[in-house]
Amino acid sequence: MTPDEILQALYDETLVGNAPAVLxxxxxxxxxxxxxxTMLFDALIPSLEEVGARFERGDFFVxxxxxAGRAMAGSMEVLRPLLAETGAQTVGTFVMGTVKGDVHDIGKNLVNxxxxxxxxxxIDLGVQVAPEKFVEAIVEHxxxxxxxxxxLTTTMPMFKANMNALQKAGLRDDVIVMVGGAPVTPEYADAVGADGYAADASATVKxxxxxxxxxxxxxVPV
Ligand code: B12
Structure with missing residues (x-):
């Protein structure tokens, strides 16, 4: 297969959730x-975007x-060490989690x-992370x-709940808060009092x- 054929096949097989083929x-x-x-940005992510579009149109269901998400996650297991392989020194510590009530983690894992x-x-706290877990992790790390x-638009309000928990624990000024995820906008990030927002993984790093x-x-060192 040529590289172009591989990209097309990766896109197609992710779309139908054929995990063994994607791997x-x-x-x-x-x-x-x-x-x-190349495989991530030119095939896997566009394919998941199409999955989302089909779900919205009612052509795909949960x-x-x-x-499709699992098929992409299998590929990410292989790509992960290669994407992370730059040997850069530690520039800071980042505690990350998907908020309470929300199980989506592909985007979060990619940012990580x-x-x-x-x-x-x-430090990845996983999914469905309650405000008190974030507080504990900030104290610990x-x-x-x-x-x-x-x-989800229904879980975005957890940002505010998390901010309130940080405030109550007296930790708000000790840590920079960033928020993100598909439905989040810079305006929403401002409204909940976050310090930063980014639309994708590379923008998050920057x-x-x-x-x-x-x-x-x-x-910070680059
Ligand atoms: C895969 C998927 C699922 C999988 C999740 C698997 C998993 N392990 O993650 C499953 C099947 C479990 C699922 C379930 C549901 N889902 Co869903 N899902 C998706 C889908 C198709 C892809 C999400 C994804 O992984 N995208 C790829 C990643 C790479 O992109 P990303 O998520 O945007 O992440 C990037 C940025 O947002 C940013 N980022 C992410 N996190 C962070 C954090 C910080 C701090 C920063 C700075 C940046 C940042 O960087 C990331 C990388 O570039 C989306 C559609 C879509 N296009 O988003 C729907 C979607 C998110 N799901 C949706 C819905 C409705 C649901 C369900 C409610 C369906 C149902 N009726 O049960 C449930 C909810 C379950 C729950 N309680 O959480 C809706 C949400 C609508 C809304 N606005 O509220 C979407 C948008 C589909 C749609 N178009 O309607 N889903």
């Missing part, structure tokens, strides 16, 4: 010398979303991979940044470094 194609692509970013690749020490991820530099009054 096999990922390995074939790497064998051919294709970059992990099981289809689930198997890119942050690790950029030299961050990432003393991160530079805490990230809240939400993918923004995170910028916010840390500003707080420390010195540039």
């Amino acid at each position: 096999e194609l990922t390995n074939q692509g790497l064998h051919l010398g294709m970059g992990p970013e 099981p289809e979303m689930l198997i 991979i890119m942050l690790e690749g950029a030299g961050f020490n990432v 003393k991160p530079d940044i805490v990230g809240f991820s939400a993918f 923004k995170a470094k910028e916010l840390i530099s500003r707080r420390r009054g010195a540039p």
Whole structure:
């Protein structure tokens, strides 16, 4: 297969949730010398975007979303160490979690991979993270940044609940807060009092470094 055929097949097989084929194609692509970013940004992510569009139109239902998500997650297991492999030094600690009531984690995991690749020490609290868990993790790990991820309009209000919990615990000024996830907008991030928002994984890395530099009054290593 040519690299273009692999990208097309990765897109098609992710769309139908054929996990074994997606894994096999990922390995074939790497064998051919294709970059992990190419497979991620030119096939896997666009395919999941199409899954979302079909769900919105009523052509796909939850099981289809689930198997497509699983197919992509299988490929990410292989790509993860390669995407994170830059040998950069630690630029800061980032505690990350998907908010309570929300199980979406593909986007969050992707952000984590890119942050690790950029030299961050990432502590992933997983999904359905309650406000008190975020508080506990901030006390324990003393991160530079805490990230809240939400993918549903019904779980976005948890950002505010998390902010209130930080305030109540007296931790709000100790940590930079970033928020993100498919339905989140910069306006919403401002409205809940977050320090930063980013629309995708690479923008998150950039923004995170910028916010840390500003707080420390010195540039972070690149
Ligand atoms: C896969 C999927 C699922 C899977 C999740 C599997 C998993 N392990 O994650 C399953 C099947 C479980 C699922 C369930 C549901 N889902 Co769903 N799902 C999706 C789908 C198709 C893809 C999401 C995804 O992974 N995208 C790919 C990643 C790479 O992109 P991303 O998520 O946007 O992440 C990027 C940015 O947002 C950002 N980012 C992410 N997190 C963070 C955090 C910080 C701090 C920062 C700075 C940035 C950042 O960087 C990421 C990487 O670039 C989306 C459609 C879509 N297009 O988003 C629907 C979607 C999110 N789901 C939706 C719905 C409605 C549901 C259900 C309610 C369906 C139901 N009736 O049961 C349930 C809810 C379950 C729950 N309680 O959470 C809706 C949400 C609508 C809304 N606005 O509220 C969507 C948008 C589909 C649609 N178009 O209607 N879903």
